[in-house]
Amino acid sequence: MSLTASNTAGVPNKHDDMDKQVETDGVAVVEQQVHGDFEDVADMPDEAYLRAPKKVRWFRGTLFQMFLFGLLSFSGPAMSDAIDNLGGGGLATPYTANAANAAQYSIACAMTLFGGPLINKLGIKWSCIIAATFFPIQGASYYVNSKYGTQWFVIFVGAIGGFFGGLLYVAESTAMLSYPRAQERGKYIGIWVSMRNSGQLLGGAISLGVNVKTAGVGAVSITTYLIFIVLECLGLPGALLLSPTRKVRRPDGVPVPLAAPQSWKMETKLLLKHIIHKRTLLMAIPAFYSFFYGGVYTTYLSLHFSVRARALSSFLYPLCTILLCTGFGRLIDSKRWSQKTRAWIGFAFWAVPQAAVFVWTAILYAQFEKNNLKGIDYTNNTADWFRCYLPYLIIQTTGYACQLYLYWLLGCFSSDVKSSARTGGLFRCFETAGQAISHGINSRTSDKRIPLYINIGIFFLMVPTLSILIRMVPKDPHNYDDVTDEKKTQAVTQEAIATTEARGL
Template identity: 50%
Template sequence: MPIPPAYPHNELADTDLHPIEQDRKDPDGKQGDTEDAVEAVPDQGYDPFEVDQKYLVASKSTKFYRGVLLQMILFGTLALVGPSMADAISNLGGGGLSSPYLANLANSLSYTMSCLLTLCGGPLINKIGIKWACLIAAIGMPLAPSGYYTSARLGIDWYLLLSRTVGGLTDGFLYIGESTAMLSYPLPDERGLYLGIWSAMRNSGSILGGAINYSTNFSKETAGGIAWSTYLVFVGFSATGFIWALLLSPTAKVRRRDGSRIPSSARMSWKEEFVALWRHLQKPRTWLMFVPAFYSFFIGGTFGTYLSLNFSVRSRALSSLIVPTITVPAVLLYGKFILDRKSWSQKKRAWICAAAWVIPQAAAFIWVSIEISKQQNPLIAYDYGIHGARWAEAYLPYLIIFVTCYWCQLSIYWILGTFSTDVKSSARTGGLFRAFETAGQAVSYGINANSANKNVPMWINIGVFVAALPCLFFLIRLVPEQPKEHDDVVEADGIKPAVPVASGALVA
């Protein structure tokens, strides 16, 4: 059989693609754009992961459009207009409503649905592709702010609960899509920088949201709910999500800076995908990841309630601006100068990055416990213009916890990326990580939806933090010196890919 040309031309992409990466044609002969159109290819003696020389000599605009940097910016923008806008509302404490308990219940329902969706995230992403997952997520982005608006303006609480439930499902598609890309798209020594860019973009949305919050609520020095018009601005920004999702390139067309493609193992059937997911669930590192992932954003419900009950409306609005403004440079510096420091081994970087967030968070928990012991009955809504130093004293542990929680998330992402850069393996790992993370958020908001005892959730949060430490310790001990470019879990169990692997060796 004659060997086909190694790189047939693709005019749309202005780059030459390998036969295994060409889009599947429809019956009319037109090119489709199905990301996962990868068939088992017979032994023809080529390596689907070799450097794309045509990409390296392509125009700057083509290289940028298909490059990893733009993909990370687009994922960050999607997070900015979607989850980040929801975070900006949550950062007001209790969703900005006069009482935090309804918002906590709504968030608990949202994260429960996200958890259920992301638990099967690996098979879903590997079958429908990252771009389609993000398009589905974009449809549900305006639901959260519209739900808060109807509750604040019209008193329709059932729609808030429904919108957060449906939005939780659609958000799950974005969670697994972006996590898969974070783990597999960048080169290993650039992952920290790109994680930082994505996190900075996400928090830029919270800066924008915080500015909106503060500009519409700066005169409210008492407790209560925010101005209902605030939510309409969030609806407008969230509605743009579909545009950014459409601009994403399918994974098969994405190129790294050195011209290499994204490693991807063989296409599997639905049954094989779930078998592979089950094999990942059986591995010790998956369950060592569980508690740290469960803890990573557990603080959302606990400290959101703390903010809502103890601070004035304008202090909460100011907080929603302060936290992301500090977080953006913090995550960029953290990714570039700690996670990507080449002079340190991967394991050394893992230990240092863990210490960077564990130590300040332990101090913040001790600090906030002291603050809780000073609470008066009834609670005082601290305001920066009235209480001054007392406001700062009570607010600083909240600020430390929220800034370092993003370091915690980036650290776990980076650690998981040290095991494999294969996109399908990353989908399974990333889906499970987001499932565990959203499970923690669901529980956190759930236990804060009851006003019976305001301080019990904080003690539970501290307990989860303590439980995460030994799991993190043993997980870091498993970090290899170099990540594999295939699914090491599936391969270790004797399932070999049907297409050439990244090393160029051909297997049956």
């Protein structure tokens, strides 16, 4: 349903003339003031939206959009992660799954590099629709491999999945950075992260129910994949329900800031300007690091734990992640401290436990080598299971807190949707590069301590670069200069508002 001033459900006819005046004069004045750079202007409430019926406001509101993005993550990446969290995709060994993930993230890395301009052309909604059509194919590839032993199909689907996954990664990143208001960013990103993990939680519950009697090592039941395929089909309806970005409104009626359409040549120039910006260069290593642990620790789980212990893990860690990230999102939104102080607190929240986990895991690997520990199960030796599983649980839960934090941190610098698309695309480019390399080295290296040591090395590179980026965070929201400095958004906005108020709009 359109929310234009001249055609909004529930708006009385007596307002038509005034609304047409707003549409023909006010918008023209605003567009003229920004010299064509912005279609919507920040801090100007949409009166037609505020007068619309409650169900329309809910449907177009940012909160409902976050739930839909959560549904997309639930049925797509969450189901993929749930399969991966079985350890090696639930297969008897992790090597095929690691090769497929390496192929997927390599293509996704290339895709997300140019994802910003592509998303700006396709739009967030259509990018999500295209991506959602692929979700069930990935689950089907694991089913075919488990039933017929067709390993090449898993790797092939992983490779083409990088294209579709890259579209989704940049689309949802753009929305996370630009849709919420500054004071609600942690809360809304927390909703998205929690819904993504609720998908893994459900997937884990299914895996545990199907595989609870399998105490040995090996592959999970083939029925597990059929259930995942059904859940992956939910993504397309969710994508179709998304509102086009130009129609999305924040709770106070303010539209999401939109930059005007640009040519491919200009999009490329703006992307290059983003790439060489100091913030982008500082963001590269933290983004590369953020999910590097995935290949390292899913291999760890696959090689040393029983089938039902892996199934229990796929249920237990999403539950803990939901609880942790919900609280963490509220913590970094707290008004008790300045924005910069919250940035430092949020950094310590996940970085300190991860540093401890790396030391813990290195000690465990030495013990595994000495005692040849495999098939660790929570019923046979609970103490050993807890001691060996806890570092995996900590790294997985704080890993999502790390991603939530990095989105929140980048949101401190974002302005309009198109700028956020470039930032989000580059962020996901570096992130998927880390995932591709992590899974790649875990599919080839016989000594699994080597990927762990590489992960530790990247951690020590990440700490100083992220610290420098935190020092650039303004004390208060919106006190920043955009990377592309598109006509000094804030100053132009205030001038446009003053002009429209002078006309009595």
